[in-house]
Amino acid sequence: MAAKKKTAKKGVRKLARKAGRSAKPKTRKTAARKVAKTSSKSRKTTPRKKNRVVAKKKTFSVKAKASGKTRRSAVKAKVSKKTRPAVKAKTKGKARTALKTAGKPMIPVLDLEKYQVKSVAETGVKDNFVGSTRYAWIGSGQCGGRLAKAFYDLGYKKAIAVNTSHHDLDLLAIPASQKFLMDIGEKGAGKNMIRGQQAVSQWRQDIQHLARKTFGTEVDHVMVCIGAGGGTGGGSAAELVNIARDYVYSIGKSDPNKRVGVIMTLPTAGEANSPKVAENAWQVATEMGKLASKGLISPLIIIDNEKISRLYPGKTVREFWPSINNTVAGMFDVFNRLSSLSSPYTSLDSVDYQSILRSGGCAIMGLTRVEKFKDRFALSSAVKQNLEKTLLSDGFNLSTARVAGCTVVGGKRMMAHTLNLQDNINFAFDVLADLAPRATIHRGIYEDGREALRVYTLIGGLDFPKARIEELKAAQLVAVP
DSSP: OHHHHHHHHHHHHHHHHHHHHHSOGGGHHHHHHHHHHHHHHHHHHSOGGGHHHHHHHHHHHHHHHHHTOOHHHHHHHHOOTTHHHHHHHHHHHHHHHHHHHHHSOSSOOOHHHHOOOOOOOOOOSOOOOOOSSOEEEEEEHHHHHHHHHHHHHTTOOOEEEEESOHHHHHTSOSOGGGEEEOOOSSSOOTTOHHHHHHHHHHTHHHHHHHHHHHHTTOOSEEEEEEETTSHHHHHHHHHHHHHHHHHHHHTTOSOGGGGEEEEEEEOOTTGGGSHHHHHHHHHHHHHHHHHHHTTSSSOEEEEEHHHHHHHSTTOOHHHHHHHHHHHHHHHHHHHHHHTTSOOSSBOOOHHHHHHHHTSOSEEEEEEEEESOTTSTTHHHHHHHHHHHSOSBOSOOOGGGOOEEEEEEEEEHHHHHHOTTHHHHHHHHHHHHHHHSTTSEEEEEEEEESSSOEEEEEEEEEEOOOHHHHHHHHHHTTOOOO
16 A cells, blocks of 8 residues: 555656646746645545546646646647547437437427317207208297298298287297297387387397307308387397397308398388388388498398288288288298209209398399290290289389399299290390399209299399388378488
């Protein structure tokens, strides 16, 4: 042990001497003393095996300071060739570790990333009809409720009726779960539209809930049915349109304004003898006309009860209103049904049909049966009669129409064996194009099992018939601002 200590001391002294030679004369002894002191301290604090390594490191640092070189250059100068491969191996090990770390994900995967929101379709009440467009119906008041019921009978089961009178609701043959009494503490609104407006505002949330529950989410178009002369229907009209629009928006449909329409009835001459009824009709018709003109509803369909009373003379009291409501609902159903059917000739498809519904403004529908279909002018005359024989209001300017659809339905034998029938049909389409020069005309030719020729006409995007409403105002001498 003593011999080893002496050998270590000799090695340290040699290093100190070498360091002292390379330094300036004045600092040789000082440098040697510092090295000696440092080596003695390292011998006390470090294990025996590491003494030489520590001494060498200290010597390198002293030598670097003495010669003016940087520590890095001194280390490079004294590191032997044996130690360089070890440094490189250490560097390579760090690089490999870095590569492994780079390949691993630094941020953990959360369960929330795997979760996807699934849209759940709410069926609501199940429909039972054939058609391309799924309708929902909101009937308000006595007249509106009867119209909604007429569509319900045709298989359009997504229908609700609201009223301020339980007597009117009780007479509607639809499920009780699809009726709603807007109880305002009165036995109905009478002819007071303010009560009707207050009622729907008070029960707005409940009506929205009933609509969502009954309609579900599988609806393409909502129609609000009202009677313009009544207190409940007329007073609730604007707010029900807003409710329908909110519903359409809530189920994720685009352009709610184009998916909410209104069917409005005007009073007969006898009903309009009451100044209050005439005033209500004028106000509601004017308000709905403005919404249609601005494109906030589509379409607005006006049913003129006075015109219907002239078209259906001799009807009994029991037959009159059901026949009117059923005819209106039936024409609606025919176009919806035809647009879902294929044709070996020309089809008016669902896209064509919905373009008419969403064209804004007002719409009219007509139906005519053609007896002398071999006559070249019989079909063209039928198209003109459709516009006169319609149950809807008069006074429309056809030149303002944006879109129109005309469909001819005939028997199979007729379509197969009647000469020149195609030319006659084309001529009828051309006549409609002349009557509505600005409109896009959609054509359809279908065949069925009945050996009869019928012409159906649907025109949309019409301007509001102000002349007809002004006639109502002038005839009743209604004092309105």
